[in-house]
Amino acid sequence: MKKLLAMFLALTMTMSLAACGGTASVQSTETPAANVEEAATPAATPTKADDGKLVVGFAQIGQESGWRDAETNDIQWYAARNTDTLQLEFADAQQKQENQIKAIRNFIEMGVDVIAFPPVVETGWEAVLTECKEAGIPVILVDRGVDASCEDLYDCKIASDFIWEGEQAAKVMGDLLGGKGKIVELEGTVGASAATDRKTGFDDYMAANYPDVEILASQTGDFTRTLGKEVMESFLKTYGAEINGVYCHNDDMALGAIEAIKEAGFKPGEDIKIIGVDGVKGAFEAMVAGEMNCTVECNPCLANQIFETAAKLKAGESVEKWVVSIDGVYTSDQAADVIDSRTY
Amino acid sequence: MKKFKNSLEIRPFLALIVILLACEVLYRVMFGDSFFKITMVDGHFYGRLIDILRNGSKYVILAIGMTMVLATAGTDISVGSVMAIAASVACSIVDERILPSLHGNVFAAVLIALLVGALCGAWNGFLVAKLNVQPIVATMILLTAGRGIAQLVSDGKIVTINSDAYYFINGGYFLGLPIPFYIALFVLVIAIILTKRTALGMAIESIGINSESSRLSGILVSKNLWVIYIFCGIMAALTGIVESAGIKGADCNNCGLLYEMDGILAVALGGTALNGGRFSFVSSALGALIVQTISTVIYAFGVTPELTKVFKALIVVIICLAQSPIFMAKLKGIFSKKGSVAA
Numbered sequence: 001m002k003k004l005l006a007m008f009l010a011l012t013m014t015m016s017l018a019a020c021g022g023t024a025s026v027q028s029t030e031t032p033a034a035n036v037e038e039a040a041t042p043a044a045t046p047t048k049a050d051d052g053k054l055v056v057g058f059a060q061i062g063q064e065s066g067w068r069d070a071e072t073n074d075i076q077w078y079a080a081r082n083t084d085t086l087q088l089e090f091a092d093a094q095q096k097q098e099n100q101i102k103a104i105r106n107f108i109e110m111g112v113d114v115i116a117f118p119p120v121v122e123t124g125w126e127a128v129l130t131e132c133k134e135a136g137i138p139v140i141l142v143d144r145g146v147d148a149s150c151e152d153l154y155d156c157k158i159a160s161d162f163i164w165e166g167e168q169a170a171k172v173m174g175d176l177l178g179g180k181g182k183i184v185e186l187e188g189t190v191g192a193s194a195a196t197d198r199k200t201g202f203d204d205y206m207a208a209n210y211p212d213v214e215i216l217a218s219q220t221g222d223f224t225r226t227l228g229k230e231v232m233e234s235f236l237k238t239y240g241a242e243i244n245g246v247y248c249h250n251d252d253m254a255l256g257a258i259e260a261i262k263e264a265g266f267k268p269g270e271d272i273k274i275i276g277v278d279g280v281k282g283a284f285e286a287m288v289a290g291e292m293n294c295t296v297e298c299n300p301c302l303a304n305q306i307f308e309t310a311a312k313l314k315a316g317e318s319v320e321k322w323v324v325s326i327d328g329v330y331t332s333d334q335a336a337d338v339i340d341s342r343t344y
Numbered sequence: 345m346k347k348f349k350n351s352l353e354i355r356p357f358l359a360l361i362v363i364l365l366a367c368e369v370l371y372r373v374m375f376g377d378s379f380f381k382i383t384m385v386d387g388h389f390y391g392r393l394i395d396i397l398r399n400g401s402k403y404v405i406l407a408i409g410m411t412m413v414l415a416t417a418g419t420d421i422s423v424g425s426v427m428a429i430a431a432s433v434a435c436s437i438v439d440e441r442i443l444p445s446l447h448g449n450v451f452a453a454v455l456i457a458l459l460v461g462a463l464c465g466a467w468n469g470f471l472v473a474k475l476n477v478q479p480i481v482a483t484m485i486l487l488t489a490g491r492g493i494a495q496l497v498s499d500g501k502i503v504t505i506n507s508d509a510y511y512f513i514n515g516g517y518f519l520g521l522p523i524p525f526y527i528a529l530f531v532l533v534i535a536i537i538l539t540k541r542t543a544l545g546m547a548i549e550s551i552g553i554n555s556e557s558s559r560l561s562g563i564l565v566s567k568n569l570w571v572i573y574i575f576c577g578i579m580a581a582l583t584g585i586v587e588s589a590g591i592k593g594a595d596c597n598n599c600g601l602l603y604e605m606d607g608i609l610a611v612a613l614g615g616t617a618l619n620g621g622r623f624s625f626v627s628s629a630l631g632a633l634i635v636q637t638i639s640t641v642i643y644a645f646g647v648t649p650e651l652t653k654v655f656k657a658l659i660v661v662i663i664c665l666a667q668s669p670i671f672m673a674k675l676k677g678i679f680s681k682k683g684s685v686a687a
Contacts (some may be wrong), residue, residue, distance in 0.1 A: 065597070066501040220649035224598040225502075225591035233395050234643030237376070252502065256591050263515060265385040280595070282504045316411050 034250035049220065056310050057089040057107030058142075059100045066280065070344035071118075071143065071300035083281035095240035097121055101128045103230040106133045115206035116140040122147045128151035137314040142302060144324070145193070155313055158305050158323045162194050166201020168329045169275045172294045173202075173245055174210035176273045178238045181244035183273075184235045185218035186228050186257060188249035195220075198249045198277060216243065221253040228253030240264075243272055251295055252282035258291050269293055269332065279330060281342045287335035297328045301343060348612040352622065355667050356614045356630035363659075364633065367641055379644065388517035389523065392640055399512070400636030402583050403526035406603060407533050407632040409579025409624050412572045414611050416551045417620030420477035420576050423521065423607055426464045427584030427600030428489035429456040432498040435583050435594035439505045442497065450509040457582050459557060464490070465577020466570070473569035487604070504593040512589035524586050529631070533626045538575075548572065549682055552620025593683020610635045 015036030031086050056079075060072055079088035089112055091103035099122050107115050108131060116138055121126060125146050130153060139154040146154070173183065185202070199218070206213055216239055221228040228248060235243065246261075248254040254276030261268040268274055268291040276283050279297035284294035302325055312319050332337060364379070371379035382391035406423060424442055436442045437453035446452045471482035497629045515524040539545030547568045548557040559565045582604070588594045608618070614631030616623040638659050647655050665671045 063495070063500045069500060132528050188651055217641060218649070219646065220652065222598075224592060225595060226587060226598070229591055230399060230639070231643055234392070236642065236645070237392050237395070238644065254596070255504070255593070259511075259515065259591065263385075264390065281500075282502070285504070290512075 015162055021317065031033060031106050046245045047123075052084055052113075054086045054114070054307070054311055054314055055089065055110075057091070057094055057104070057110065057112040057115045057308065058105070058306075059091045059115070060122040060148050061100070061118050061120045062092055062094040062096075065317050066344045067278065067298075068298050071302065073343065074301040074303045077308065078307060079114060083305075084138035091118065095126060104132065108132060108137060111135075111225075112137065113314045114138050114140060116142055117144050118142040118144045118312065120144075125273040126153065127149045136312075140306060140309055140313070142306060143300070144276040155323060156309055156319045156323060158309060160298045160327055161324045164195030164324070165203035165239055165277050165327065166198040166203075167205040167257045167297060168201045168296045169198070169277060169294070170205035170209070170333065172296075173247055173273065173275050174213055176208065176275075176293055177213060177244055178211075179210050180212040182214045182216050182239070182242050183234075183245040183247060184216050184239070184243055185233055186221040186246060186248040186253045187218055188220070188223045188253075190220050192223075195223075195249050202247055214278055216288055221248070221256070223250050223252060225252045225256035228256030232257035233263070236264040236266075240273075245275070246323075247273070248276045251280045254292060254295075255282050257288060258286060279328070280343070280344060281339070284330070284342055287330070287332040288339060290332065292332065294329065294331045295328060299325050299327045350626045352624040353630065354617045356627045356634065357661050359594035359613070359666065360630055360634050360637065363637055363641070363663075367637075367644070369611075371644065376643070379461040384520070387520070388522075389520045392644060393511050394522060396633060396636050396640050397525045398522035399524075399640070400633045401522070402586050402627045402656065403529035403536055403606055403610050403632035403635050404528040405531050405579050405586065406607040407575035407614070407628040408531055408582045409538060410582065410607040410617055411611050411614070411623050411625055411628040412535070413479070413537075413576045414608070414616060414618055415548045415623035416569060416572060417555070418569070419608070419618075420468060420483045420573065420580075420602040421480060422464065422468060422486035422490055422593075423576065423580035423583070424581035424603040425487050425494070426461055426577055427587060427603060428491055428594070428596050429492040429497065430461045430581035431588035431594035431599045432494040432503060432583035432596050433457045434458050434500050434510075435503040435505050435588055438479055438510050439503050440527065441499070448507065453510070454513070454585055457585055458578055460582070461577045461579075461581020463577070464580070465574035468577065469570035469573030472573060473566035486669060491596055494594075498594055498596055502593055502595045506592065510589050511592055514586050524685070527582070527586065531582070532625055535575075539625075542566065544571070548623065549621055552623075558637060565678050606635055613660070613667075631685075 058075060062070060063069060076088065076090065076331055079086055089107060089110065091106070093103055095098035098116060104115055104117065105128065115132055119141060122145065126149060129139060129150055133153055141154050143159050146160065176277040187199055187201070203215065206215065219231045221231045230244065246254070246257050248257060254274050258268040258272060258288055261272050266272055274292045275294045276292065277296045277298060279295045283292060283295040287295070288331060304323060305323060309319050309323060368379045371377065374565065379392055382389050382393060410420065411425065434453045434457035436446045437446055437456060438450055468483050470680060471477040474480050474526045512523060514524055526574035539548065547558070547563050550563055551565055551568060555565055586601055587599060610632035611628045612618060612631070613623065613634050616628060628649065638656055640657055644653050
């Protein structure tokens, strides 16, 4: 009995340990590639400033969503294809800021050329970013920002322009409705920059270019399918057939809204036009099925831009403070052609 | 009549009626339309009350499991995570990601997911009943680790499925009423039979009032606790299945997030004391419907997103105060004093 007890206690402890997350694990993808091959550098990496490879330390947040996985895969795949010019030091911070900071300190210790990371939260980076600056290592922020007090402590941010995404959605919505109609809006989590900016971009563009499109109501769906559906159900009860379109701050809420619209006896994509943001695979499937009209991409495949910028920084060239990542707009008639290439 | 007045069910029932009537009046004034309006769409009923019934059923199922646990003076804060695990297991099976030999059989998927929920409940029960770990600490393990397990099952992705049979669990209708309503009703009846027709109900109350003296008087405390936590785990899994069916997918990060609090709130609004003892499934079910009504009202009246949480808190505070005998007595005192001054 005692043995059994001890076993279960041990199991409990490991379970809680797993939940707390261990330390950041750093793994190198460098392969013992011969230096001779370096002459035949592919065009993708422009630097050949000195004899060494470009060493980039990337401290990933961890696994949080399909989007995040796609970003990780893209970076690792890019590095694996360019092992002769590039060495990637990859760390997984398991959703914890302290792990990310540890990984960055580790990179400084190693003396990497450039450090890149998506900050898991906005605040608390002063100390470690100052250490990077003192060590003379340029820093690239990926897909997220830090608060204004650290403005001078990093060199470049590669991220989507959420306002642009909102504007693109507004443009497509305006065209779909022929410049006239009534729409509702499903917002993201209150206070999240993605929600605030996607709303600002959309609302302002609508007001300026399509004055006859009226936004009937706007309510938060917390970026989740469940709430997206629940809020849409309520909108349909209040406004019914008046609604001509829905703009959702992410694709998941759009997928929830589709179910609500079907239940109310309307045809999603026809009676009520649906636009989402992110470009997840589910949205493309819905577009192929004709139940959704458009998704504005928020591209996680940033490897190209990250390593190009890193190379420039290593070479001492100046780069833009904010490199806007390249996003696309996909409508339902393109969906069938590109669906197989979607990675997230 | 007196018996009815003293029963646990009366307060949440009155609260629900008052909230709904207040909504109806306000809604007519503001929008010139009825909050209660029900129409027929595609052969089923359609309206806000139906929404409350369907979406509230999730909370009803959850609250029934939670009531049992709370009545033993325990608590289970892992239900949200268990929901996520069950949802990802069920959806992954339907999607043929795991156990492809079942060919996405919905019935098998639901059964296995419920079994997984029972397993989670058994784990909680083991910690609480056998090892005497405090319930809030014991269930915290699954609260934190559960989502990790769910992500392992679904590979960290949102599993999207296209099974109409699975969607029927949430989106289907029978005699014009949503399926989740029947599921909740079924569970309610089962729970009542379990507690009224067997000794379980008496054991629950007895353990909740004094577990040590229950043990001394011959009640098999640990065996009963084990059964109760397993039941709660199964209810959580069922809630997870219903939730994931409605959105045709399992989202490990968000499925059942903070539902443990909603579940406890439903039971509390129903009037079952959180420190154990007297309990009623019907009043918890009514409490669950109140929880859902509050969100439906927020959407119906178009409360701005920044204020929804404040609004929700405000209604909960008012209901809790209205249920406090001391507060109501004070309030009565103030009014009667004013009356006497005026006279």
